[in-house]
Amino acid sequence: GAGVSQSPRYKVAKRGQDVALRCDPISGHVSLFWYQQALGQGPEFLTYFQNEAQLDKSGLPSDRFFAERPEGSVSTLKIQRTQQEDSAVYLCASSLFEFRGRNTIYFGEGSWLTVV
Amino acid sequence: SQKIEQNSEALNIQEGKTATLTCNYTNYSPAYLQWYRQDPGRGPVFLLLIRENEKEKRKERLKVTFDTTLKQSLFHITASQPADSATYLCALSGRAMRFGAGTRLTVKP
Numbered sequence: 001g002a003g004v005s006q007s008p009r010y011k012v013a014k015r016g017q018d019v020a021l022r023c024d025p026i027s028g029h030v031s032l033f034w035y036q037q038a039l040g041q042g043p044e045f046l047t048y049f050q051n052e053a054q055l056d057k058s059g060l061p062s063d064r065f066f067a068e069r070p071e072g073s074v075s076t077l078k079i080q081r082t083q084q085e086d087s088a089v090y091l092c093a094s095s096l097f098e099f100r101g102r103n104t105i106y107f108g109e110g111s112w113l114t115v116v
Numbered sequence: 117s118q119k120i121e122q123n124s125e126a127l128n129i130q131e132g133k134t135a136t137l138t139c140n141y142t143n144y145s146p147a148y149l150q151w152y153r154q155d156p157g158r159g160p161v162f163l164l165l166i167r168e169n170e171k172e173k174r175k176e177r178l179k180v181t182f183d184t185t186l187k188q189s190l191f192h193i194t195a196s197q198p199a200d201s202a203t204y205l206c207a208l209s210g211r212a213m214r215f216g217a218g219t220r221l222t223v224k225p
Contacts (some may be wrong), residue, residue: 042122043205043215101213102148102165110158
């Protein structure tokens with residue numbers, strides 16, 4: 001597609017429910033990132049994939065958070081047993097090359113998660 | 117610990133003036149620094165990148181400076197317009213791009 005696509009755009013989950021958020025990066029992009037953005041804050045890094053390899057998951061806040069990119073394209077961020085503090089916008093981003101800091105990163109519109 | 121601080125949560129200026137936004141960082145030695153624009157309900161959009169060995173970068177009405185001694189970047193929008201109203205984020209390279217909290221700019225007509 002023309003840009004990074006995320007679904008669902010909005011999700012309301014009951015506390016304790018599992019959720020799965022999907023990201024379709026720009027076709028051919030090697031790098032894929034997940035960020036969490038709370039209201040009024042900047043994006044916080046969660047995890048980074050280079051193709052199907054998860055090279056950095058240091059930002060995942062707990063073992064309830066799990067991300068995968070099994071075929072090196074589409075990625076899923078899964079949150080188990082959601083808590084109210086998980087309410088945030090989850091942003092996916094992709095970049096053409098392996099991450100070097102000089103690459104342009106393209107963001108999706110985000111998945112807005114509200115845990116009630 | 118590593119910190120990225122954007123000094124103003126909000127900045128209000130009059131149309132036609134120059135907006136100057138600040139990004140300070142500690143315990144980082146980034147090779148690259150990027151600036152993004154984010155509109156409400158949208159994802160961030162890349163604006164400019166500056167390398168550690170560059171002092172200044174320009175693109176149309178935008179100018180970025182990068183002082184690795186002061187550990188500071190300044191982002192300028194000249195001849196500002198109401199359409200420039202948005203949140204501006206600085207981001208530093210490391211193992212991934214790390215973002216500041218952003219500065220919300222409002223340009224009044």
